Amino acid sequence: MKYRHLRNATALLTYGEHRLLVDPMLADAGALPGFKFGAGRRPNPLVPLPADAPAWLDAATGVLVTHEHPDHLDGAALRWIRARGLPVWCSHVDAASLRRKGLDVREVHGGALGLDVEVIPARHGRGWLAWLMGPVSGYYLAHPDEPSVYLTSDAVLADAVFEAIDRLRPDVVVAPAGAADMGVGRILFSVDELVALVRRAPGRVVLNHLEALDHCPTTRAGLRERLRAEGLLARVDVPEDGEELHLARTDDRPRPRPRVGPGPRPGLQKWLTAHLAAT
Template sequence: MKITQLRNATAIIELGPYRILVDPMLAPKDALPALKFGGGRARNPTVDLPQTSEALLDGVTHCLITHCQKGHFDHLDRAGKRWLRERGIPVICTPHDADYLRGRGLNVQPLASSAHAPQPFLRGQVTTVPCRHGRGAVALLMEHGVGYFIEMPGEPTLYLSGDTILTPRVADFVARRQPDVCLVPAGGARFDLGHEIIMNAEEVMRLMRVTTGSVVANHLEALSHCPVTRRELVIAARAAGVAERLWVPGDGETVSFTRIVEGSGIILLHSS
């Protein structure tokens, strides 16, 4: 399995013959509205896509959407919709999002069920895990979406959390299923009022205490309401003694994970 970070929550996950684009925000720098009133009302995204993005996108076979309604342009913007529509890329989503995406002219291939139980996914299976996109009053305004636990033959298991804070349900799922790799948002996004709407550095460290696998952090340094930096996250991981299991890829960077089965039947995870 390879995970290539493009920008913010947009990534490409390579699983066997599939290259899955997650939550495409493809607009150029400053093309989208500000998300806070303070800080000079900086427009978004605050950085451009990496120069290699066009080449990286060329091989995409599928798209996977965690959430997209109620104005969540940082997970599917107009440029992302246009790119998917022009290429006819199959877009996998929950039944909840299917009609919305069809209305945008996309090639929608929704999951069979909205139940949070294993169901077919490409050559493997997927389980959806409910997200909680914030707490308190601000959560009432958010689209909560789902995360995906993906199991593919011969590949490490992957929990793609989607935009969520660390809820008891998320922590319990990770503790029980012990994904080989968790891909989680870590930018601590928040508006002018209210609490964080995704994990911050402290919550990522708490997540790492309930999993023995690797954690890949994204949703960093690309939106004006995400204050956590990559450097802060790495420093927190060193202080918590978990730095060897945390990956914080830069935009355009790829991290690889391989499942190796030894003669004893013990499965090891090699990462690079």
């Protein structure tokens, strides 16, 4: 498995025969509005894509989308995907909305991508804020020759995250570490929650969603220092933009079987957030 981190949550995941572009935000630096309300609001993204990004993007054979927020699927990415006609893998809750945007949509459920897969819903905040942020899907992927991987997507620490880790025992967990707060409440793992997540994970943890958006205050340096103080840094990767990680399966033990099924269905919450998403 290769994980090429591009920026924020955007990565090229080489997994078996697939090269999946995960959660593409392809806008030029400063092309999107600020996400933070009040002091500190700045145009997003804060940084450009790496200089070699076009070559890495051209290698993609498909796209994997966890939710429709513009820092995970923006207008530039929609245009890029349409121009190349790439298949877009997503959860059932996002499928109809993405089809309306002219994408070749394939749903992630049992047997999708020729892999063992599971859709794991995430809470993108707490209380009323989580409802307004809309539905988000994490994914578990397992290939016989690759490490199993759990992409939590945008989430806060909730029982469902720990349940998935304990039940599926993923070799790699990929989680957002920016501690995003738009000024009305936190919508991603806090640093304390990340420490708890790393302690619970059975294998390596890759942390992304850093230093690219105005509402994500956590820095790579600060995060590494905290993990070092907790004695956890050796189990964690905090990739720089453009960095590629090589992760191998370390044993041949049988894996737990993921749950099958399409996952949540779209409803009023999805209707609202789809109208606020990129077009």
